Amino acid sequence: MSSKIQAVKGMNDLLPTAQKDWPIDSAFWQAFEREAARWMKDYAYRFIRTPMIEPTALFVRSIGEETDVVGKEMYTFDDYGESLSLRPEGTASCLRAVVEHNLLYNAPQKLWYMGAMFRHEKPQKGRYRQFHQLGVEALGFAGADTDAEIIAMCADLWQRLGILDCVQLELNCLGNRDERAAHRAALVAYLQQHEAILDEDGKRRLHTNPLRVLDTKNPALQDMANNAPRLLDFLGEDSRHHYAALKNLLNALGIAFVENPRLVRGLDYYNATVFEWTTDKLGAQGTICGGGRYDGLIEELGGKPTPSIGFAMGIERLLLLVHEHGCLQTDAAPEVYAMYQGDAAAAALLQAAQSLRAAGFAVLTHGSNQKLATQFKKADACGARFGLIVGESEAAADEVTLKDLRGEHGQVTVPAAQAVLQLQQWKA
Ligand code: HAM
Secondary structure, three states: OOOOOOOOOEEEEEEEOOEEOOOHHHHHHOOOOHHHHHOOOOOOOOEOOOOOOOEHHHHHHHHHHOHHHHOOOHHHHEEOOOEEEEEEOOOOHHHHHHHHHHOOOOOOOOEEEEEEEEEOOOEOEEOOOOOOOOOOEEEEEHHHHHHHHHHHHHHHHHOOOOOOHOOOEEEOOOHHHHHHHHHHHHHHHHHOOOOOOOOHHHHHHHHOOOOOOOOOOOOOOOOOOHHHHHHHHHHHHHHHHHHHHHHHHHOOOOOEEEEEEOOOOOOOOOOOEEEEOOOOOOOOOOOEEEEEEOOHHHHOOOOOOOOOOEEEEEEHHHHHHHHHHOOOOOOOOOOOEEEEEHHHHHHHHHHHHHHHHOOOOOEEEEOOOOOHHHHHHHHHHOOEEEEEEEEEHHHHHHHHEEEEOOOOOOOEEEEEHHHHHHHHHOOO
């Protein structure tokens, strides 16, 4: 026998049954997708799908060359002379498509997407090399009211999924380019004074991405990071006003938040508002959703200046949390389990199953002419509510037998044409 080939490390299968190391099954995932689509419809966001592979330059220009995502984690390859990359996130691709197809020519856009993203990170619980995001982008909206609605939308979804009590909102304001430049100069000077105690990451980031030095988890550097010059102290009038307006709106909406002046995010395109939803219930990978404003990015990608804001959630992390602490109605079990006995009954069974499906019932056929007792065991195990049984005598008489496998209706044999009506009555 040949050796088995395994999936790439950090890239997971989604299976119909839960696994020991992965409790999410495909019915749970699909239930989330349905809930998410309803939620997006309620906010009148429109769906967009872009390719999983883009020119590498798109991510370098938008996310930033010095970020970990672009610098260390992208799956990049040469495609007959052109450098391409698997998308590590969805914002850049979404905006590329919007600019390319001129979607903003006469109106702002509210868009959402869902799909696989790829980052070559060290896999661990909640961190994968192929993971899935649901992302939302509101393009052409400058006001803090949109920031507030974007954040309130998340809170609404957490509420629908029963995890609002498990998450915390962290908020920061990154100001504009000039404010960040002034802060950066002060920060670099401060970090240089403390260069001797910086770890390897810190030393590397000191000149490439000094804000990220403050993001350190190293306990020995916390005092240094806490006392560093704060970006908030460098904000001008407009940035302060925007941030204050957002906080007022969140308070008015009853959305609790924690201000985290060290929240900088790992992608370079942000300005003004940034936020993350975190949980302490998933271990080290506790950020389930992150986002913020990127007022300059569309112009950077060749479009007109368009103030915008968005976020993306990691679906794996979110569903791990929902699975353990929230609620999500799945409908994994078929409603009807269809069985037949005797070769002459096969066609009648398949026809009866089709008419039930046409009436909206989900029907699973057993698929072979086994002993009825064996078929009933399977019907029971799969959770179906009703049994549809066709034997040779029923087939000859154009009848079917229906059995209520879970309730009090018992079993009846009816003309095949009445099966739908009968099950509808039982179901009601
Ligand atoms: P991000 O913070 O890089 O932002 O990713 C968003 C979310 O994706 C994270 O909060 C996390 O839940 C999930 N995630 C990231 N990396 C992994 C991984 N390796 N394994 C599992 N989950 C992961 C963005 O991607 C921005 N595009 C969000 C955005 C949209 N900002 C504005 N619009």
